[in-house]
Amino acid sequence: MYDKIKFLTAGDSAIVMEFGDTIEKKINARIAAVVESLKKKNIDGILDILPTYRSILINYDPVKISYGEMVDTLKGLSKADSGEQSDEVRLIEIPTIYGGEYGPDIDFVAEHANLSKDDVIKIHSGTDYLVYMMGFIPGFTYLGGLDERIATPRLKSPRLKIEAGSVGIAANQTGMYPLESPGGWQLIGRTPLKLFDDTKEPPVFIQAGDYIRYVPIDQKEYDRIKEEVEKDTYKVSIKKVKRGDLHE
Numbered sequence: 001m002y003d004k005i006k007f008l009t010a011g012d013s014a015i016v017m018e019f020g021d022t023i024e025k026k027i028n029a030r031i032a033a034v035v036e037s038l039k040k041k042n043i044d045g046i047l048d049i050l051p052t053y054r055s056i057l058i059n060y061d062p063v064k065i066s067y068g069e070m071v072d073t074l075k076g077l078s079k080a081d082s083g084e085q086s087d088e089v090r091l092i093e094i095p096t097i098y099g100g101e102y103g104p105d106i107d108f109v110a111e112h113a114n115l116s117k118d119d120v121i122k123i124h125s126g127t128d129y130l131v132y133m134m135g136f137i138p139g140f141t142y143l144g145g146l147d148e149r150i151a152t153p154r155l156k157s158p159r160l161k162i163e164a165g166s167v168g169i170a171a172n173q174t175g176m177y178p179l180e181s182p183g184g185w186q187l188i189g190r191t192p193l194k195l196f197d198d199t200k201e202p203p204v205f206i207q208a209g210d211y212i213r214y215v216p217i218d219q220k221e222y223d224r225i226k227e228e229v230e231k232d233t234y235k236v237s238i239k240k241v242k243r244g245d246l247h248e
Contacts, residue, residue, distance in 0.1 A: 001027050005078045007071050013047075013062050015070055017078065018055045023144065027054050028132050032209045036086075037077045045070075051208045052133045053142070090210045091128060091246070093237035094176070094191050096167055097222040098124075102190035109152045109169060109186055123147045124188065125214040128246040129174060131206060139178030139196035139204040143212055145248055146174045158184035165191045167214065178204070189214075192226035193236060205236060211246055 006018040017034070020027040028051075035051050038058070045065030050057040060070055098121045099106045110117045129143035151172045159182060162168075166177045168185030177183060178195035197203050206212070217225070228234035 001030070005075075007074065009067070010057060014057060014059045015067070015074065016055050016057050017074060020054045023053045023132070025130065025144070028130070028144075031056055034074075034077055035208075041073075041077070043073060052135070087243055088240045089243055089246070090207075091213055091239055091241045092206060092210055093213050093215050094167075094193060095217045095221065095225055096125070096189045096191045096214045097217050097219065098189040102222075103167070103188040105152075105155075105168075105186035106188040109150055109188055112152050113150050115149065120150050120188065121216055123150050124169075124174065125216050126247060128248055129212045129214075130248075131208050131210045131212060133208050134204070134206070137177075137179055137181055139206065141175045141178075141195075141206055141212065143174050146172050148172065152186050154184040155186060158182055162187065163190060165193065165195060167191060190222075192222050192229055193234075194229050205238070211241075213247070 001020040001024075002018070008016040008018060010016050019030055031051050031054070035049055035056060038046065038049055043065070045061045046058060047061055048059040050059075058070070058074070097103075099117055106117055106120060110120045113120065115123075124147075127145050127147060129145045131141050132144045133142045134140060135142060146169065150169065152169050154170045162177050162181055162183040162185075164177060164180050166183075166187050167189040168175060168177065168183070168187050170185040175185070176191065176195055195204065195206070225234055
């Protein structure tokens with residue numbers, strides 16, 4: 001983490017607050033605290049706030065607030081630290097079917113880790129993952145906290161088509177594809193949930209700062225949930241939990 005936050009211009013209507021040059025919870029917690037403070041302030045002229053692993057991109061209307069005013073405001077808020085975060089976080093359960101046609105790379109992940117497929121599933125679903133950031137495509141989650149035992153390199157040649165809901169691993173990261181898209185992550189499973197729905201507001205129910213818990217399901221349960229999702233009758237499990245109760 002930097003001793004002092006860096007303020008970088010991004011065109012004529014955006015500022016980047018850079019907190020460090022590594023991926024770590026301490027930096028991301030500081031970012032979350034500043035984002036929380038910014039949202040509470042509800043500053044006139046700020047259009048969008050986009051947190052990442054180690055920085056925040058703030059889009060603003062230069063007609064309503066100048067660059068200098070933005071920097072002065074952000075410097076004041078940058079005193080926020082992880083201690084200002086709520087002790088409660090949102091934990092979202094993601095039902096996931098592992099292996100088979102839904103996770104064609106799980107055998108490779110198991111072989112790479114010198115583990116059984118069941119071990120990979122147990123390890124992957126045994127951790128609650130922090131959503132560090134959203135990006136790549138709308139609703140794509142970048143999750144931290146993957147067990148080193150199942151960390152696996154990306155595919156040498158990316159796939160041209162990955163089904164929406166696919167759960168993957170790339171190096172020490174895990175995440176989900178919300179839409180059909182190309183991608184190079186090792187696919188180990190799929191969720192029947194609709195991770196991006198442009199008929200809803202907001203279209204993505206996951207946000208940076210949430211925690212994700214993967215819940216293994218079988219084919220019967222997958223089909224049942226998928227049918228309920230299509231009928232818009234399925235209720236995603238989202239609950240508030242104490243940080244100390246997370247499985248990290």
